[in-house]
Amino acid sequence: MGRYRNPVLPGCHPDPSVCRVGDEYFIVTSTFEYFPGLPIHRSSNLVDWELIGHAVHRDDQVDLSGVPASGGLFAPTIRYNNGRFHVVCTLVHGTGRQGHFLVTARDAAGPWSQPLWLDDIGGIDPSLTFDGDRVWLCGTRLAEQGEWAEQTEVWLSERDPVSFEAIGPTHVLWRGALTGARWAEGPHLFRHGGRWLLLAAEGGTERDHAVIVAFADEITGPYTGDPGNPRLTHRDLGARAPIINVGHADLVDAVDGASGAAADSGWATLLATHTLDGVASLLGRQTHLVPVGWEADRVLFAPGFARVLESVDAAGVPDQAERPTHFVDHFDAPTLELGWNTLRSAGAERMSLSARPGHLRLVAGPGSPAETGPLAFLGRRLPSMRVTVATRLELSAPASARAEAGLLLRLSERDHLTLVVRADAAGGSTAEARLTVAGAEIALGAASVPAGAAELVLELDGFDAVLSVRGDGTSTPIAEAELTRLSPDVTGGFVGAWIGMFAVGDGTGHADVDSFELSVRD
Structure with missing residues (x-):
């Protein structure tokens, strides 16, 4: 049992995505108009993180010239497959080439490749899923035939494993957990217990932000929402809650320290904002960590308290090291x-x-x-x-x-x-x-x-x-x-x-x- 303090990445580190390679974990976060972009942090224990590089570290990779504040590099996802790290991201509001792109590296510290642009589909917040010899790209976009304002949909596209060109049709997986749901963001797909789990955020990245879950027998759907959606949110805690805007989660399995294999539990990284006297701090959206469990094939975020806390006691991690001040x-x-x-x-x-x-x-x-x-x-x-x-x-x-x-x-x-x-x-x-x-x-x-x-x-x-x-x-x-x-x-x-x-x-x-x-x- 160890104790750690949230956020695990202090300062503006929004939209965290996480993966595990062996007994090490890697996180990438959004950077918008800042350069170098898409920082990569590494950890052996999930609570102490080291900045080791950036997925965008050369001017010739992407063109951020003229990008306004809160434009630029949105919501990356990091995954590992066949000896390479993959980061997929969206460049928004650029004056040059923009849209989804993929960069790869043998070493997460870099160097990272030139981008492979994925021009055939729009939207934001792309994510990669490697399933055997098949590769899938998902993301979100405004619903093409929306029933209400700001309704979005999660789409899925199979990709050639070498060229990453689209194979077959684009599937619409999800259009909201509730009537009136808005701004689905950060979708990710995972296998669990023989089924597929869709994880996404809804409600916009402000105080109504929330984590939702849906399940399907096939990756292409149809998906059925968890009846307890949203599965994690602070939207009901009121205006003066110390931690707000909780959402944009990603999942990673834990490592059994004895065997080195994946344990039957896991963790979620997610974004949240801290407040002072009910006002969002200047630090912006920061990366937080919560334990994850499973019960009757349903995912539980922060089992036992279902909240993102500043101080967490949890099994599977050591006491967090003192942070440099x-x-x-x-x-x-x-x-x-x-x-x-x-x-x-x-x-x-x-x-x-x-x-x-x-x-x-x-x-x-x-x-x-x-x-x-x-x-x-x-x-x-x-x-x-x-x-x-x-x-x-x-x-x-x-x-x-x-x-x-x-x-x-x-x-x-x-x-x-x-x-x-x-x-x-x-x-x-x-x-x-x-x-x-x-x-x-x-x-x-x-x-x-x-x-x-x-x-x-x-x-x-x-x-x-x-x-x-x-x-x-x-x-x-x-x-x-x-x-x-x-x-x-x-x-x-x-x-x-x-x-x-x-x-x-x-x-x-x-x-x-x-x-x-x-x-x-x-």
């Missing part, structure tokens, strides 16, 4: 640590680790956090609502360059918080804090600060933020802000917060980042 990067390695992300592309022309050794150089080029174009930005998932973040950087640019650099807490182009320094005409520097909500920029505060290198600091305590600048042994308060207006409950969208450094200007200046430090105060 402190991260610092001095940018003295030849490559970036795996947890860093840029927006939409690798951005090699906008940043460098070699221009000034021991620093990250950001080119202060045209662009803005409020736009979908290129931006010199390097960030990572906000892991907690109680953090201190500090970056030490030096801006080198004349006042005429209109350059600025600093911290960006980003939900989207329309919703973000910035703390920047910029050169002024007198040869000094000015620090400014700005909050952008629904596309409207609000000036929070400004102050003169010493020229040269400065340390920009964000202290977050729940939705309360304090911004300051340190330099020459002094600390200058810039502003305080209340950030409830950045909550996904207010802004909408599918993406949680990233925090990092950015620089903008006319291209003649740059910012050299000496360090980035993040401390969790939970």
